[in-house]
Amino acid sequence: MLSPRKRTTLTLLFAIILVAHHLPAQTDAFVQRIGTKLTLGSSPFRYSGPNIEWLGLEGYGPHDPMGPRYPSRFEIDDAFATASEMGAKVVRAQTMGDTVGCPLCIEPEEGKFNEAAFQASDYAVAAAQKHGIKLIIPLVGDCATCAGGGIGQYLAWHRKPNPQDFFIDPALIAAYEKHIDAVLNHINPLTGIRYKDDPTIMAWENCNMCGLITMLSGGGPAALAxxxxxxxxxxxxxxxxxxxxxxxxxxGIFRVYPLILDNKSIDLVTFEFYPHWDALLGPNQPPTTAATFTKDAAVVTSHSKAFIVNEFGWDRTDWKTTQDFQSVLDTIASDPNISGDGFWALQAHLDNFGFQPIPADATNPTFAEHGESGQWWALYYPGVKTLVNTADDMAARAQQLRTHAYVMSGTPVPKHMTPPRPVITATVLVGLIAWRGSAGAINYSIERNDPGTKEWKTICDRCATDSDDPWADPHGTLGGAHYRVIAYNADGVASQPSDPR
Structure with a gap:
């Protein structure tokens, strides 16, 4: 017969077993590097996931017509739910650590730090931990309103016209280190943990391809050094x-200055892979192909560093067909020298209805396809039509990315998650219905309940998508009908109906 103490112990063990599979694995462990490989806990760690640039501040990097603004908690939750549905283990988020020179930035003025600017980042850290996702956080990067990006803001503060001064001027280096200290030492009020002590964060990134400034300006070995x-x-x-x-x-200078790979402090090295931009790198640079990933990874790991792909394009302007794209994904997955990768870039639903607007938007079709525009690189899961991408092509490539993420992490590809129940945000006049989108939803059904009846009648059988939101009931009346919305995933599994309205 078991003693009361043993029965209590067994009860606790059973409770742990029952809930363990619902909990994200190793959320309290730091990602570490052993030689050229990454580990989490005692296990090898490989990953794929999205770049979600706007988690700290929208409209700071690529221009957003609604920004600069802090993202809502719903947008952050929706982004992480979508990333999780896509199999992500790591998310890279520039604006969680790099914003300077604007009223909503972490550092609005040199040396003055805005604690309120961490509110979205704090929530994003907590959301990432909830989903078992690690974070890569750059510390200086893009800036839509700064001449020369975030580096340009430091140069402007110090009235330095030469971009190379950012790398050699002691005062500029000290100013950047002060920004770094403010980010690393920030205490997240939602977790009570300083960023520098939080295992949800995987890595700190020094800059966003800042060496290209030196390379493209013709800087030789001395400048690269x-x-x-x-x-x-x-x-x-x-x-x-x-x-x-x-x-x-x-x-990004290791291709032309491999001596950087011998720096003692470096754990990870990366490059960004966009055939879209090959012409900008000059005529002496070979075109980006699937083999380019393997070549770069071999160079980096030969110096006992781990190699990751921080950014790569996913769309048809980078890889013309889905077959071309699959060849790239297969190359990455089969190369043990590549520890992880992140596609650019994932968007989310808005609070009221539909998706976030296209960042760095363009209305000219030629510029949209060939210039700097989210019309080609912004990914809306499961897929929408843009000036550059068809909805079907984006949807197909999104599923390729999802499968690839599970292959990278060495786990079977699961069924699609059941979408959360939609939330009707407005019903206007004679049957115009708006709803908050559901992460992972492929389409929606809409049901109507007419006055004096208890029956819910399907008036739209999976006929609506987030691109059709708001949706107009073609038989709407002024008589006070109620509506509810149901989301469906790619397996045809339905969410719970929304609350009627």
């Missing part, structure tokens, strides 16, 4: 403040 020395200075500073997170070099 300055960028390399800067990277080591920043890495050593980060490691002094925070010894547990990985340090990611994204200067």
């Amino acid at each position: 300055q960028v390399s020395a800067w990277s080591e200075t920043i890495g050593a500073h980060i490691n002094q403040v925070d010894s547990r997170h990985l340090y990611l070099d994204t200067t």
Whole structure:
């Protein structure tokens, strides 16, 4: 006969077993590097996931017609729910650590820090932890309103016209290190943990391909050596403040200056892969193909660093067909020298209805396809029509990315998640219905309940998508009908109906 103490112990063990499979694995462990590989806990760690640039501040990097603004908690929740549905284990989010020079930024003015600017990032860290997703956080990056990006804001503050000064001027380096300290030492009020102590964060990134400034301006070995020395200075500073997170070099100069790969502080090295932009890198650069990933990974790992793909394009302007794209994904997945990858870039639903607007939008079809525009790179799951992409092609490539993410993490591809129940946000006049979209929803059915009846009649049988939201009832009346909305995933599984309205 079991003693009361043993019965209590067994009860607790059974409770742990019952809930364990519902909990994200290893959320309290730091991602570590052993040689050229990553580990989480005692297991190998490989990943795929999206870039979600706007988690800290929308409209700061690629221009957003609604920004700059803080994203809502719903937008953040929806983005992480979608990333999780797509199999993501890591999300890279620039604006969680890099914003400078605007009233809503982390550092609105040099040396002055805005604690309120962390509110969205704080929530994003908590949301990532909830989903078992790790974060890569750049510390200086893009800026839509800064000449020369985020680096340009530091140069403007110090009235330095030469971009190379960012890498060599002691005052500029000190200013950037002060920004780094403010981010790493910030205490998240939702978790009570300083960012530098939070295992949800996987890596700190030094910049967003900042070495291209030197490369494209014709800087020779001496100038590239300055960028390399800067990277080591920043890495050593980060490691002094925070010894547990990985340090990611994204200067992008290792192809022309491989000596940077011998820097002691660097854990991870990356490049960004866009055939779309090959012409900008000059005539001496070979075209980006699937083989390019393998070549870069071999170079980096030969110097005992881990290699990841921080950004890669997914659309037809980068890889003409889905077969071409699949060849790239297969190459990445089959190369053990590639520890992870992140596509650019995932968008989310809005609070009221539909999706976030296309960032860096363009109305000219030629510019939309060939210039800098979310019309080609913004991914809306499961797929929408843009000036560059058809809804069917985006949907097909989104599913390729989903399968690839599970292959990278070494787990079977599961059935699609059941979408959360939609929320009707407005019913206007004679049957115009708007609803908050559901993560993972492929389409929606709409039901109507007429006055004096208890019956719910389907008036739209999976005929609506988030692109049709708001939706107009063709037989709407002024008589006070009620509506409810049901979401369906790619397996045809229905959500719970929305509350009627």
